[in-house]
Amino acid sequence: MTSKLLPGAVENVTSIRLDLCTWKEVEEYLSFSKAIILPIGSTEQHGPTGAIGTDALTAEAIAQEVGRRTGVLVTPTQCFGMAEHHLGFPGTMSLQPATLLSVIHDLVLSLVTHGFEQIFVINGHGGNIATTKAAFAQVYSTAISRDLPSARRFRCKIANWFLMSSVMREAKDLYGDKEGQHATPSEIALTLHLQPSLLSKQRPLPDPSPAGPIHGADDFRRRYPDGRMGSDPYLARPEHGYDLLNKAAEALTKDLSQFLEAL
Numbered sequence: 001m002t003s004k005l006l007p008g009a010v011e012n013v014t015s016i017r018l019d020l021c022t023w024k025e026v027e028e029y030l031s032f033s034k035a036i037i038l039p040i041g042s043t044e045q046h047g048p049t050g051a052i053g054t055d056a057l058t059a060e061a062i063a064q065e066v067g068r069r070t071g072v073l074v075t076p077t078q079c080f081g082m083a084e085h086h087l088g089f090p091g092t093m094s095l096q097p098a099t100l101l102s103v104i105h106d107l108v109l110s111l112v113t114h115g116f117e118q119i120f121v122i123n124g125h126g127g128n129i130a131t132t133k134a135a136f137a138q139v140y141s142t143a144i145s146r147d148l149p150s151a152r153r154f155r156c157k158i159a160n161w162f163l164m165s166s167v168m169r170e171a172k173d174l175y176g177d178k179e180g181q182h183a184t185p186s187e188i189a190l191t192l193h194l195q196p197s198l199l200s201k202q203r204p205l206p207d208p209s210p211a212g213p214i215h216g217a218d219d220f221r222r223r224y225p226d227g228r229m230g231s232d233p234y235l236a237r238p239e240h241g242y243d244l245l246n247k248a249a250e251a252l253t254k255d256l257s258q259f260l261e262a263l
Contacts, residue, residue: 026114034154035120044091047233049202055125057124057191082100084216086220105142109142136158162184162248166251171244181211182229189236192236193238193242202234209229210229
């Protein structure tokens, strides 16, 4: 494998955005690196004060910052995920697991067809994890069946920014047991940093329903009537979001580097 991180950071995210490249520029990039970052998120409710696009906004911003720090190309964000359990709340747009599996499979297969060999998925939504891993298993098989040149060399990895140990420690230090499991102040803080207009939506809320099980959309709406799971997003501050973004980017930059070095 010939992939490597580019020496040093690039000046801005524009130069590492796949959607702003020409095909000739991508061909040139592939002559010295086979790595690419694919951010995925979700379009789903995040409680009464959180943006529906939270999971996609955060994954995209962190992925682009990792790309800026490393020089690795970043694809457009796959902003629809497996959010079936949030469909009890207006605005949620979900893919069924089988659909998401096919989408991730086809996106990765497209990249591998062009010669990318290290696909690093930065994920912003817990509901995507199992399906994304299943898509990886399927695309390995498909690539071999199609006898693609890199079929036996390419590798995929999913990295969940919100589960990075440094991010989890910071969230615990800032919010304690008010972090909860959904519509968390940590993810809301990151959106406040990215989109200051969202500050106008923030307000004190009553105590949330305690975090617990999830059994489909109707059950979710019954157990968590305002969409939160044990969280207090009013604790979120834009400056927290800035710190969390940098902690996530630092951890994922290291994770990406180790992923590339291991191949």
